[in-house]
Amino acid sequence: MxxxxxxxxxxxxxCMSLMAGCGGGTQNSAAPESGNTEGWVPTEDIELxxxxxxxxxxxxxxxxxxxxxxxxxxxxxxITVVNKPGSSHVVGFTYLVETGGDYNMNVVSSSFYAQPIxxxxxxxxxxxxxxxxxxxxxxxxxASNNSGFxxxxxxxxxxxENPGALMLGGSSAISDDAILCEQxxxxxxIDITYVAMEAGSDVLANVMGGHVxxxxxSPAEIGDNLAAGNLKAIAISADDRFEEFGLGDxxxxxxxxxxxxxxxxxxxxxxxxxxxxxVRYFSDLIEQVYNTEEWQQFMEDNCMTxxxxxxxxxxxxxxxxxxxxxxxxAMIQENQ
Amino acid sequence: MxxxxxxxxxxxxxxxxxxxxxxxxxxVSGVVIGALPGLGPSTGIAILLPLTYGxxxxxxxxxxxxIYYGAMYGGSITSILIxxxxxxxxxxxxxxxxxxxxxGRPAQAMGMAAYASIIGGTASAVLFMLLAPxxxxxxxxxxxxxxxxxMVMGLTAISGMSGGNAFKGFVAAGLGLFVSTIGLDxxxxxxxxxxxxxxxxxxxDFVPVAMGLFGIAEIISSSAEESGEQIKLGxxxxxxxxxxxTKEDWRWSxxxxxxxxxxxxxxxxxxxxxxTIASFLSYDLAKKTSKRGExxxxxxxxxxxxxxxxxxxxxxxxxxxxxxLGVPGSGSTTVMxxxxxxxGMTPGPFLFExxxxxxxxxxxxxxxxxxxxxxxVIGALPLFVSILKVRPAILNGVVMGFIIFGAYALGNxxxxxxxxxxxxALGFIFKKLKIPAPPMVLAIVLGYITETNLRQAxxxxxxxxxxVISRPITAVILIIALLLAFGSPIKSLIGRLMAxxxxxx
Numbered sequence: 001m002x003x004x005x006x007x008x009x010x011x012x013x014x015c016m017s018l019m020a021g022c023g024g025g026t027q028n029s030a031a032p033e034s035g036n037t038e039g040w041v042p043t044e045d046i047e048l049x050x051x052x053x054x055x056x057x058x059x060x061x062x063x064x065x066x067x068x069x070x071x072x073x074x075x076x077x078x079i080t081v082v083n084k085p086g087s088s089h090v091v092g093f094t095y096l097v098e099t100g101g102d103y104n105m106n107v108v109s110s111s112f113y114a115q116p117i118x119x120x121x122x123x124x125x126x127x128x129x130x131x132x133x134x135x136x137x138x139x140x141x142x143a144s145n146n147s148g149f150x151x152x153x154x155x156x157x158x159x160x161e162n163p164g165a166l167m168l169g170g171s172s173a174i175s176d177d178a179i180l181c182e183q184x185x186x187x188x189x190i191d192i193t194y195v196a197m198e199a200g201s202d203v204l205a206n207v208m209g210g211h212v213x214x215x216x217x218s219p220a221e222i223g224d225n226l227a228a229g230n231l232k233a234i235a236i237s238a239d240d241r242f243e244e245f246g247l248g249d250x251x252x253x254x255x256x257x258x259x260x261x262x263x264x265x266x267x268x269x270x271x272x273x274x275x276x277x278x279v280r281y282f283s284d285l286i287e288q289v290y291n292t293e294e295w296q297q298f299m300e301d302n303c304m305t306x307x308x309x310x311x312x313x314x315x316x317x318x319x320x321x322x323x324x325x326x327x328x329x330a331m332i333q334e335n336q
Numbered sequence: 337m338x339x340x341x342x343x344x345x346x347x348x349x350x351x352x353x354x355x356x357x358x359x360x361x362x363x364v365s366g367v368v369i370g371a372l373p374g375l376g377p378s379t380g381i382a383i384l385l386p387l388t389y390g391x392x393x394x395x396x397x398x399x400x401x402x403i404y405y406g407a408m409y410g411g412s413i414t415s416i417l418i419x420x421x422x423x424x425x426x427x428x429x430x431x432x433x434x435x436x437x438x439x440g441r442p443a444q445a446m447g448m449a450a451y452a453s454i455i456g457g458t459a460s461a462v463l464f465m466l467l468a469p470x471x472x473x474x475x476x477x478x479x480x481x482x483x484x485x486x487m488v489m490g491l492t493a494i495s496g497m498s499g500g501n502a503f504k505g506f507v508a509a510g511l512g513l514f515v516s517t518i519g520l521d522x523x524x525x526x527x528x529x530x531x532x533x534x535x536x537x538x539x540x541d542f543v544p545v546a547m548g549l550f551g552i553a554e555i556i557s558s559s560a561e562e563s564g565e566q567i568k569l570g571x572x573x574x575x576x577x578x579x580x581x582t583k584e585d586w587r588w589s590x591x592x593x594x595x596x597x598x599x600x601x602x603x604x605x606x607x608x609x610x611x612t613i614a615s616f617l618s619y620d621l622a623k624k625t626s627k628r629g630e631x632x633x634x635x636x637x638x639x640x641x642x643x644x645x646x647x648x649x650x651x652x653x654x655x656x657x658x659x660x661l662g663v664p665g666s667g668s669t670t671v672m673x674x675x676x677x678x679x680g681m682t683p684g685p686f687l688f689e690x691x692x693x694x695x696x697x698x699x700x701x702x703x704x705x706x707x708x709x710x711x712x713v714i715g716a717l718p719l720f721v722s723i724l725k726v727r728p729a730i731l732n733g734v735v736m737g738f739i740i741f742g743a744y745a746l747g748n749x750x751x752x753x754x755x756x757x758x759x760x761a762l763g764f765i766f767k768k769l770k771i772p773a774p775p776m777v778l779a780i781v782l783g784y785i786t787e788t789n790l791r792q793a794x795x796x797x798x799x800x801x802x803x804v805i806s807r808p809i810t811a812v813i814l815i816i817a818l819l820l821a822f823g824s825p826i827k828s829l830i831g832r833l834m835a836x837x838x839x840x841x
Contacts, residue, residue: 004559006729008560011555011556011559011733011736012557053670053671053674058802059674060674060677060678067389082748083382083747083748084747084748085747086534086535086537086747086750086751087520087534087536087538088537088539090537091535091538091747091749094534095749118525119527120525120527122532128556164798167796172525173520173521173522173524173525182637183587191347193795195792196522196523196524196525197792198788201607202607202608203506203669204662204663205476205607205657205661205663206479206480206527208476208661208663209476209477209479210476211479211796218480221662222662222684223661223662223682223683223684224662224682224683224684224685224686224687225662225684225685226682227685227686228685228686229571230661230685245682336524
């Protein structure tokens with residue numbers, strides 16, 4: 001009897017103390033409201049939240065930025081990258097908005113727009129302050145070897161002769177890949193069935209295995225498979241061609257005469273209650289990082305196009321992005 | 337000849353003391369991470385990933401790989417000793433491992449778990465070395481239709497885990513299938529049973545569920561029991577001799593280790609199916625092909641050997657598509673691939689040509705790592721078994737602490753602790769009602785994949801179900817699944833018909 005009570009008591013005490021420790025939450029004291037608008041400098045460590053797991057796209061993006069900042073000593077305080085994965089970045093953004101303040105940032109990717117617009121996020125765009133846009137991430141259209149497609153014209157011809165037979169795999173039901181599919185349907189006047197898959201690697205595996213004729217994915221995820229001849233690259237939705245991963249011969253949609261230019265925008269946001277001085281500080285900091293050679297190299301290695309907008313420009317441009325996503329997501333949801 | 341040259345290059349890379357050091361660190365950390373019921377290999381690799389920044393790529397990847405297959409063994413330690421699987425690929429090991437420990441044979445169970453893991457791992461490393469380029473093609477052959485069939489085959493394993501009462505097994509599995517539907521639907525993005533809770537949009541991951549159902553439930557129920565039997569260890573039990581399974585044990589286990597290794601390796605190679613699924617399938621296959629299949633669950637040694645060899649083999653297999661195609665073979669290899677990209681290595685068909693030292697160094701480290709594991713086990717097994725000497729009151733408290741830490745570490749959020757706690761309470765109820773918990777975890781792991789792949793296959797076949805199931809590989813796997821599910825009733829039916837005939841004649 002005594003042993004039983006003792007054991008239960010030990011467990012209870014340990015549990016309670018651990019819960020208290022874990023559940024305390026980060027107490028971010030509000031940054032002192034500086035009276036002067038110039039010269040805001042961070043006095044506390046900064047938390048950069050990322051909504052996916054270590055090793056994911058946004059995570060590597062964030063860590064690279066922090067690495068460059070650290071290398072050139074651009075910031076007087078530490079910036080820590082914290083992963084808060086869950087629900088396609090929604091958990092991470094919810095955490096950002098709840099903690100708020102001048103010392104919390106998050107990374108923007110297409111999920112930032114796609115989730116609220118498709119009704120899968122409790123947050124609105126007014127909950128955020130827009131810090132900077134840094135890069136555009138294009139989508140690559142690939143085709144399996146057994147489909148026999150070599151160019152976009154082949155695909156259009158096939159689709160017109162065989163309505164309903166053309167399939168395109170992409171990651172997630174509502175994503176940049178789905179939007180690319182919609183754009184191709186619209187602009188080329190053909191019918192394509194979109195097959196939602198888990199992630200870029202699943203799209204890659206299914207296209208290389210010949211189970212789906214077309215796929216949409218981020219060019220950086222291709223690895224060496226194009227050079228090895230495991231698949232064909234048809235076109236890319238960027239403004240200019242890329243040289244990496246053997247994509248030098250792949251035309252852009254614009255070259256082929258189509259306005260298929262949807263790209264994922266990558267940048268940074270803070271919560272709406274961040275002071276304008278802090279936002280301006282980070283916007284300038286990120287611009288400094290953007291201009292370094294390391295960052296330009298990083299973007300090149302990952303087939304991203306540099307596209308810098310500071311906090312004011314981004315706040316204005318944001319509505320354009322919202323409108324684009326709203327338009328396309330409505331089309332996607334209509335087709336379902 | 338070229339192969340020998342390549343592997344020699346690999347071993348020469350590994351001869352670097354830094355690489356060996358990191359291999360050792362990786363394997364030891366992996367065993368510890370695997371043993372702790374809160375941490376699993378993917379969490380462990382994700383947490384230790386930042387340590388590899390700025391490291392030599394070979395040293396870094398060797399360490400991460402060491403964590404991976406070390407954890408596959410480590411999970412069995414707590415599975416066997418305290419019925420609390422250290423990670424999800426060790427859930428099956430507890431089914432026969434813990435009863436063996438209760439019967440007074442913890443050391444043999446742990447020894448067999450270790451040797452099965454090492455044999456499975458080494459044999460798969462050989463397969464990896466010989467077959468990597470060919471296997472890469474095999475990895476791509478499975479379309480959603482084939483995955484659907486494989487998962488259906490996996491679901492037939494429920495019958496093997498029900499411990500005699502099939503109805504209760506189905507109840508658990510049914511609940512598990514329900515839990516697997518929670519979240520955003522994969523094909524259309526519709527919200528299912530989310531109730532506006534942000535964390536549920538992504539569904540409920542099976543890791544905290546397993547921690548709760550097995551870990552927390554076990555601790556609460558064993559603390560609440562009157563008897564509170566502690567497994568008694570005599571002074572003999574820690575002698576070196578006793579660590580070795582007997583000849584008879586080997587005779588029973590050998591064919592299952594062989595089958596488990598092959599099954600585990602090929603399942604691991606398939607992108608998206610990893611060590612956990614491999615261990616389920618292997619346990620089920622062992623139960624259905626063993627001469628004493630009915631005794632599974634009471635403490636038979638092959639019930640430990642089969643899943644353990646399979647999960648180590650699967651961890652090796654999962655690295656094949658990661659390196660040769662850039663397609664991760666399992667959850668943990670997804671994180672490892674992030675590390676590869678960070679090192680500036682492009683995974684894919686040319687990795688072996690462009691960076692032979694890196695690739696072959698990794699393969700050579702697999703052999704060295706398994707050797708380190710063997711030495712570690714021989715040296716430390718008595719230490720592991722002595723865990724049983726700790727008073728349950730204290731041991732349970734510490735384990736519970738690790739579970740809570742581990743649940744939090746999954747996503748830096750207390751939500752996961754809540755999930756583990758909820759399923760812990762559910763698991764306690766299950767124990768009182770004698771409902772088996774493994775079918776629920778199996779259903780959660782497989783349910784989502786089964787549904788998603790079926791729907792994708794139907795879309796690709798434009799709605800033609802017959803076309804889906806008449807694909808050659810799909811049909812073969814489905815027939816095997818039918819045989820596994822209905823084999824024994826059909827056999828006994830035929831047996832009775834024959835007996836009737838004889839009686840009538």
